[in-house]
Amino acid sequence: MRKKLFAASALLVAATLTLSACGSGDSDNQSVADVSVEAGSDKAATILDQPFEKPDLVLTDTQGKPYDFRAETKGRPTLIYFGYTNCPDVCPLTMNNIAVAKKQLSKADQDKLRIVFVTTDPKRDTPAELGKWLKGIDPQVVGLTGDFATIQAGARTLGISIEPTSKDKNGKTISMHGTQVIAFSPKTDGGYVLYGEDATVDDYTKDLPKIIKGQNP
Amino acid sequence: MRRVPSVTAAVLAGALALTACGGSDSDGSSDGAGLSVGSAYMPQPVSDTMAAGFLVITNKGAAGEVLTRVTSEVAGEVTVHRTVGQTMEEAESLDIPAHGELVLQSGGDHLMFEQLKRKPREGEKVAVQLHFAKTSPITVEMPVKSATYNPKTGH
Numbered sequence A: 001m002r003k004k005l006f007a008a009s010a011l012l013v014a015a016t017l018t019l020s021a022c023g024s025g026d027s028d029n030q031s032v033a034d035v036s037v038e039a040g041s042d043k044a045a046t047i048l049d050q051p052f053e054k055p056d057l058v059l060t061d062t063q064g065k066p067y068d069f070r071a072e073t074k075g076r077p078t079l080i081y082f083g084y085t086n087c088p089d090v091c092p093l094t095m096n097n098i099a100v101a102k103k104q105l106s107k108a109d110q111d112k113l114r115i116v117f118v119t120t121d122p123k124r125d126t127p128a129e130l131g132k133w134l135k136g137i138d139p140q141v142v143g144l145t146g147d148f149a150t151i152q153a154g155a156r157t158l159g160i161s162i163e164p165t166s167k168d169k170n171g172k173t174i175s176m177h178g179t180q181v182i183a184f185s186p187k188t189d190g191g192y193v194l195y196g197e198d199a200t201v202d203d204y205t206k207d208l209p210k211i212i213k214g215q216n217p
Numbered sequence B: 001m002r003r004v005p006s007v008t009a010a011v012l013a014g015a016l017a018l019t020a021c022g023g024s025d026s027d028g029s030s031d032g033a034g035l036s037v038g039s040a041y042m043p044q045p046v047s048d049t050m051a052a053g054f055l056v057i058t059n060k061g062a063a064g065e066v067l068t069r070v071t072s073e074v075a076g077e078v079t080v081h082r083t084v085g086q087t088m089e090e091a092e093s094l095d096i097p098a099h100g101e102l103v104l105q106s107g108g109d110h111l112m113f114e115q116l117k118r119k120p121r122e123g124e125k126v127a128v129q130l131h132f133a134k135t136s137p138i139t140v141e142m143p144v145k146s147a148t149y150n151p152k153t154g155h
Helices: A010-023 A069-073 A090-102 A107-112 A127-135 A148-156 A201-213 B009-022
Strands: A045-052 A058-060 A066-068 A078-083 A114-119 A142-144 A181-184 A191-195 B035-043 B051-059 B065-072 B075-084 B087-091 B094-096 B100-104 B110-116 B125-132 B138-145
Touching (some): A066 A069, A090 A114, A107 A201, B035 B125, B051 B138, B094 B100
Parallel strands (some): A078 A114, B035 B138
Antiparallel strands (some): A181 A191, B035 B051, B051 B100, B051 B110, B065 B094, B125 B138
């Protein structure tokens, strides 16, 4: 994944460094809100020079029905994220950030957008569990579960590396989530924009209207 | 940032340093012996069984301290999780170095509340007890924020 990020401009890299310096507790930094007022330095999005092809994922949705990701999202602006429901921090934050931003779109645009959450923990995330969790975020989000090998292979084609759920030495269950959200263009069906974990509600609110048109945010 | 009147100047300075980046409005609390806690919040959870919590413990003292255990009225179990790459692992204890801080923040190390007794809602406060190797426990009133709360922007 890192290699893909090198496609980002130096400006973007600089912005990212500023953000993470603040995030890591260097408390003498300027607040990010102030820094990000400067045009061009506030992009959460990384535009990919070589877009990803849509992964060939045929999985099960929260109704227990087969869902063919390529067929269902063809020609639709689409966001995909790989996570799991027993994740207290990054997974619900990422999904809620997108859901809150989506609510600020027009009704027509909301209906165009496909938001797909693919579980990385299919053993625990049954269709019913996924459905219950996503209902607390946005019932329009598509939740997919199924065979881990299929999910892992699909994630890999997007540069996302995940391992199966395992137990640690204390018998605690450990799962893994993806590190980014990928946006697919309705024009080309290519995955052309990446968002990291630092992307906020405001970032998605600003960018979604462009992604819905297939434009660069 | 409301502050309890009893906090020392040192603690105040610490709290200000902490919030320079975070802009947090959580109550600072201190044991008066060098440890202080700031920037505490819990995003309103999606799940009705688990939640995350974040805070910063500052150690103004000359000796290191260790966070050994966390308890809360709302959860059957609270564990400290280290984020290692894309996975989390439970930490037995976490060091708070002398003249240093332990930062539990979104995307990094965090508190994980499990077996929730009730679902915390935005606007509530959740009492959390921090237990240390040497210092007596500190109780933090952790505010529940929106599910998308970002301490960097304060909303």
